[in-house]
Amino acid sequence: MSIRNILDEIIEDSFPIYFNGVDLSQFFYIKSDNGRAIYGREVELFSVPSRPGALIKGVKYPPRTITMEVLFACDSAEELRKKLEDLNDILSLEEPAPLIFHDEYDRTYYAISERVTEGYEWNGFHVTTITFICPDPHKYGHENKENFVNGLATVRNNGYREAAPVFEIEVLEDITYMDIICSDAYMRIGEPVTVEQTPIQREEVVMNYKADNTTGWTTGTDVDGGVPAGNFQTNGFSLNVQSYGTGSTWHGPTIKTSVPQAPLQDFIAEFLLGFPSTSYDKRSRVEYYLLNDLSDAIAKVAMKRIGNEGLGNTVEIRLGGGLDTEFLYVGKGEGAGTAWADFRGIMRIGRIGNEWFFYVAKFHPETGAHVNRMYRTYTDAELRFTGNLSQIQLHAGQTGTVPTEAVNIDDVLIKRVNTVTDNQVPYIAYAGDIIQIDMRDSSIKINGEYRSDLKDFGASFFMLPKGKTDLVLEPSTKLSGKVTFRERFL
Known part of the structure; x- marks a missing residue:
């Protein structure tokens, strides 16, 4: 097949692909891509003696692999070399970055380039296959945000999977504790003050x-x-x-x-x-x-x-x-x-x-x-x-x-x-501080500093199930804030 026939075949179907905010279609035409259709799982089985077949031990979702067969079409071999240099720089990231396809503009994969399989090269034309790995196999929708009003917020997760929320809370008055509560889990940092205790500025x-x-x-x-x-x-x-x-x-x-x-x-x-x-x-x-x-x-x-x-x-x-x-x-x-x-x-x-x-x-x-x-x-x-x-x-x-x-x-x-006695509870945050609870990486930060030492023993980094979730923030009169999350899909 001639180069012209290849171009006639693929240019009509070309579409933008954005990686880390850069439109890759300025470098090449995409002929085909794979890895975005039905997603395969790994089912772990174990055998029981004297019993036919096997039992299911668990289901795993392996990293997603996305491959793209592409064509570089340049006016000269020199221009091709420069384009390849530029693309190598764009792809040479150490962490996964957003990958968005034109036919899924409202979904984002997080990918890192893994390998390239070289095809033929002639003058300013070059065919190759680029492979991206998504360590997290999910694709994500746009960010959703809900503000807490009087300590209450209701969120609706319309994705097909549980979503990991991020809470950003501003402290209005000095606090000894903070609770974020949903129907079946809670997150607490610090310790509430009982009637027999007094707060102290440690x-x-x-x-x-x-x-x-x-x-x-x-x-x-x-x-x-x-x-x-x-x-x-x-x-x-x-x-x-x-x-x-x-x-x-x-x-x-x-x-x-x-x-x-x-x-x-x-x-x-x-x-x-x-x-x-x-x-x-x-x-x-x-x-x-x-x-x-x-x-x-x-x-x-x-x-x-x-x-x-x-x-x-x-x-x-x-x-x-x-x-x-x-x-x-x-x-x-x-x-x-x-x-x-x-x-x-x-x-x-x-x-x-x-x-x-x-x-x-x-x-x-x-x-x-x-x-x-x-x-x-x-x-x-x-x-x-x-x-x-x-x-x-x-x-x-x-x-x-x-x-x-x-x-x-x-x-x-x-x-x-100051020394804290048995009937005193220290403040953990003060007016103007910003507390971030990130369920994505199970982290607690106050003003950017990690403070996992404040987490209550029974508290958990919980997920938002599909559908509606009511959230409670306490003490409501001393805190204001928001919850953000991105819906997940396979």
Whole structure:
């Protein structure tokens, strides 16, 4: 069959196919596709001795495979090569992406390209078969949304399968618990207060610095491996470096201030910062020193790029100072060492009794969820690091005249941790917080941070059955929100 006959056969039946928002029909004509018709299941059987046949053990729904036989038709071999390059880039994703066909415009598959079977190629023409794998075999309808009104919402799932809801709840008043209830299941985080109990603010904010000024801050006196120099400036919501000053070793602006209501024994210190990764040649560091009333360090957390380590940023966690120190962590996170590259996120350190803990996470640029997370703990069994927290010192550093990244220091939040007695129940969320319960991946987040530790033992991540479901949100006067879900089909 000639190329012209092939084109005459398939152009009339061509239609758009969107993968990750890109119309693939601009690259090729589709001749045929498979994998979207009757979906086959896998039936697991087991045999019983002395009994004919078998019994059904279960039914599995394997990943869906979608294949497309396509034709590239270009004016020249050179144009074909460029189109193939562009398409390779579009298909080279690490996670499944939306795949939408013109004849099912209201359904979405989630697919990842797996392999390509090459056919013939001649001049600017090329025939090939592209295979997509859908780890989740379902296809999804458009998103449905219902708001809670006075703590009530009614949803209707018109799909052919159960649907996984996502609840996004805004806290209007401080709460000790939250319930989401349907007819045969519930989700609870926290604990309600009985008539014999009182709520308590376990984590009490004593300092909430928004980096909007430097009033009350003085020049710091000591930094590791260098000297204070230069100065910070603020743009109204973030500190950045106006000048690093000069020096042959580490040098840069260093300021400190007293912590209100100090000294603190049990505390949590949170630091928001930005640490870009724009060049392999740049070196920088941002350090937070926790000081006692004598300005001696009781702990330090830092993010830095100090050597030939690519674009990855190193996190350092150290307890103590001077001759008695303990490094809890020095590293670049999991993976290839770029977990905290182009960092905008949070570093947290705290102590309760003789237990120290540290947390670092990057903010997802689109959702704000905490990603590339790391958590470390340390038991100070010998009581070496018991000094009270009285001051906070901020430092940004440059080494010699080596170019630096445009680092910035955002919020500094210090909390005193209060003791909770048997007749007290701690608040779990405060006015303005956003709680997300995602039944798709069984996750609980507050302001983007995973908080599965708050889940009640008997609670479950439930699905919405086909048909109508009534939902109840409690305490209704202290919460508002919505539920979203997508109907599922095979």
